[in-house]
Amino acid sequence: MSNLKVPFKFDIVGSFLRPDYLKEARAEFQKGNISKEELREVENKAITELIKEQKNVGLNVITDGEFRRSWWHLDFMWGLCGVEKTFPKNGYNFNGEETRNESCGIVGKISGENHPFVEDFKFVKNFEDKNCVARQTIPAPAQFLAELQRNTGKHKISDFYKSEEDLILDIAKAYKKVILDLYDAGCRNVQLDDCTWGMFCDKEYWEKRNGEIKIEDIANQYLKVNNLAIENLPEDLVITTHVCRGNYHSTWASSGGYEPIGKFLFEKENVSAYYLEFDDERSGDFEPLKYVSENKSVVLGLITTKSPVLEDKEYIVNRIRQASKYIPLERLCISPQCGFASTEEGNKLTEKQQWDKLRLVKEIAEEVFN
Secondary structure: OOOOOOOOOEOOOOOOOOOHHHHHHHHHHHOOOOOHHHHHHHHHHHHHHHHHHHHHOOOOEEOOOOOOOOEOOHHHHHOOEEEEEEOOOOOOEEOOEEOOOOEEEEEEEEEOOOOHHHHHHHHHHOOOEOOEEEOEEEEOHHHHHHHHOOOOOOOOHHHOOOOHHHHHHHHHHHHHHHHHHHHHOOOOEEEEEOOHHHHHOOHHHHHOOOOOOOHHHHHHHHHHHHHHHHOOOOOOOEEEEEEOOOOEOOEOOOOOOOHHHHHHHHHHOOOOEEEEEOOOHHHOOOHHHHHOOOOOEEEEEEEOOOOOOOOOHHHHHHHHHHHOOOOOHHHEEEEEOOOOOOEOOOOOOOHHHHHHHHHHHHHHHHHHHO
């Protein structure tokens, strides 16, 4: 494990389609028909089977597929101290669909003690070997700040914080506590999932705000909370980030290339690598990659998880060549553009099609990078 370098030429974003028996067990738990312990046994079985498949397909990284979560982001947020689950009037708006109406609200000072994800990670850690490293995916601090700024709970941020600056400092401290607890549990790779930047790429996002805020102001705010959370961490802990434009039931939430946020995100966020959505025209071209600092890698998300149709291999190979005009091949990798199931609903493809996608990613990586 110590010789494995993240990111990998053949990589993943993290989430996988939940098997039907796991979905059924979660439904039974919600109805009160099975205990939390019984649900966890089912989760353990599903995760064990998933990790076996991840290894079989040749991955050097393993995750729990986010099988213990309902959402890619909210479950983590609910695990922080000072946070409660909320039920706003509306869910998140995607292209042609609206999600379940769940969110989070603030009920006290934010802190990160005893986060349940730490115990969850320990289970995955048991499956590490000389050929694979266990990865923990969590929503970025900026994503949590953005969720709180929606103000969907009974309390306002101002009920507990005199300023957003104070809130940012507590969010950063809470995240650092969780990350260091994960480190103590043996985690050496944390991925920060962050859709905030994807929204900033969208012209409609700014048009709806009628100039009330500037991209520079909010980008610097989100950079600050992200960088504060990951500063002064152990040198052997690799922090990466994933950026996309929404991934729910094969739909999307925003569109636009990376140009508006390139100078902020790619130059100034202190991560080791970026996992970037590039699976269709909504992501724009590769030119904004010119802003990526020379000490960072980019994982090109060129294979879509939103459709069961397998991409043409030569087309993807050519796209990697195009990207290499801005970043040399030695700093490029390839993965799907996002997870296969950012929420428990999952995208519209089968488990077989999911693994076929990953076999294609591996095939392309071996051809281009070896």
